[in-house]
Amino acid sequence: MSTDPIAAAIVAEHLTRRVDTGAGVLTLLDDVSFGVPRGSSLAIVGPSGSGKSTLLGLLAGLDLPSSGRVLLDGIDLGSLDEDARAALRGARLGFVFQNFQLLDHVSALDNVRLPLDIRGVGRGADAAARAMLERVGLGTRLQQYPAQLSGGEQQRVALARAFVTEPAWLLADEPTGNLDAATGHAIIELLFALQRERATTVVLVTHDAELAARCDARLELHGGRVRGPHDDKEPPAWR
Numbered sequence: 001m002s003t004d005p006i007a008a009a010i011v012a013e014h015l016t017r018r019v020d021t022g023a024g025v026l027t028l029l030d031d032v033s034f035g036v037p038r039g040s041s042l043a044i045v046g047p048s049g050s051g052k053s054t055l056l057g058l059l060a061g062l063d064l065p066s067s068g069r070v071l072l073d074g075i076d077l078g079s080l081d082e083d084a085r086a087a088l089r090g091a092r093l094g095f096v097f098q099n100f101q102l103l104d105h106v107s108a109l110d111n112v113r114l115p116l117d118i119r120g121v122g123r124g125a126d127a128a129a130r131a132m133l134e135r136v137g138l139g140t141r142l143q144q145y146p147a148q149l150s151g152g153e154q155q156r157v158a159l160a161r162a163f164v165t166e167p168a169w170l171l172a173d174e175p176t177g178n179l180d181a182a183t184g185h186a187i188i189e190l191l192f193a194l195q196r197e198r199a200t201t202v203v204l205v206t207h208d209a210e211l212a213a214r215c216d217a218r219l220e221l222h223g224g225r226v227r228g229p230h231d232d233k234e235p236p237a238w239r
Contacts, residue, residue, distance in 0.1 A: 008035030009201040010042075010059060010169060014068035017054055017224075028054045029065070030224045036217075041195060041202040043212035046221035052205040053173065055221070059203060060093065060171055061085035072169060090118060094162035094200070096191075098174035100154040102146040102161075108133060109142040112161045119165065132160040136190060152183035156190065163194045170195070172204035176211055188214060 017029040029051045036042045044052050057063045058070055061077040070077045072092070077085055095101075102111050109129055116125035133142055136156040146154055155175065162170055175191065176184035188211050195202050204211070212218050220227045 009038040009040075009073055010036040010203060011071040012055075012059070012068070013071070015055070015058055015065045015070065016067045017051075017058065017063070018066045028224050029058070031068070032221075032224075032226055033068075034219055034226070036201055036203060038201055039195075039199040040217070041192070041204070041215040043215040043218040044203065044205045044221065045207070045212050045218055046227075050221040051224040052221055054224075056171055056173055056203070056205050060089060060095070090115070092168045094165065094167035094170040096155075096158050096162050096170065096172040096175045096204075098177040100146070100151075100158045100178075102154055102157060104146050107143045107145060108138060108149065108157045111146070111157055112164050115161060115165050128164055129160070132164045133157070135194075136160045150183075151179055152187060155179065155183075155187050159187070159190060159194060163198060163200070166198055167200060169201045169203070172202065172206075174206055174208075175204060176206070176208045184208060185210065 012032055012034050015029050015032040016027070018025050018027050020026075032051075032055060034042070044055060046052055054063075058065055061070070061080070064078060072088070075088065077088075080088065103114070106114075109126070112132055113125045113129035116128055121128070130139075130142060133139055136159055138153060138156055138160070141149065141153065146157070149157065155178075172191070176187055179187060188208075191202075192214055194200070202215070204215070206212050
């Protein structure tokens with residue numbers, strides 16, 4: 001599988017992340033490389049402590065690798081300072097979290113409108129947020145606060161917020177982790193429908209076998225290293 005930045009939206013090249021614990025150096029990721037073609041989806045799987053969340057944080061530019069690099073549509077995150085990485089996330093990256101990460105004190109509509117307001121969209125933000133909430137089936141719940149919504153409804157709001165800016169890339173951390181099987185299935189269907197509509201490149205961390213199976217490829221981590229069916233350095237196979 002090529003990691004050519006021309007052919008892939010997201011590229012990880014020899015990512016290694018080490019931290020000094022005081023008792024010694026701990027390797028969280030060890031020489032991880034892969035590329036994600038534009039408009040496709042990748043599931044990152046593996047046991048707890050295998051480096052999945054560390055890898056997701058590096059892809060988002062929330063942290064920097066000890067060695068190696070991340071390229072998003074050819075942009076080397078390591079060449080940007082913290083402010084520039086934050087600006088890139090705000091302009092082109094969407095996030096979905098296991099615990100939804102909604103603002104408790106504002107309505108569903110205001111939660112979805114928030115990233116548009118941050119961008120300075122102005123008058124069109126309200127209409128765009130309303131349209132996204134209608135798209136995810138919450139057109140009658142615009143003024144409800146998160147505490148008044150079920151877990152599935154809160155994740156629908158989170159999906160609407162993530163997609164309302166039409167991001168080039170979307171990162172999701174256990175998006176069905178707090179949901180029952182039936183609700184999780186509905187969220188999976190909605191996530192991939194939105195991805196197809198917008199040709200978004202999706203990378204997600206999950207323990208959900210159904211969600212992982214819906215992705216175009218999967219990357220399995222064990223002890224911070226990529227593990228394939230025959231070789232723990234084997235990259236994911238794209239369908």
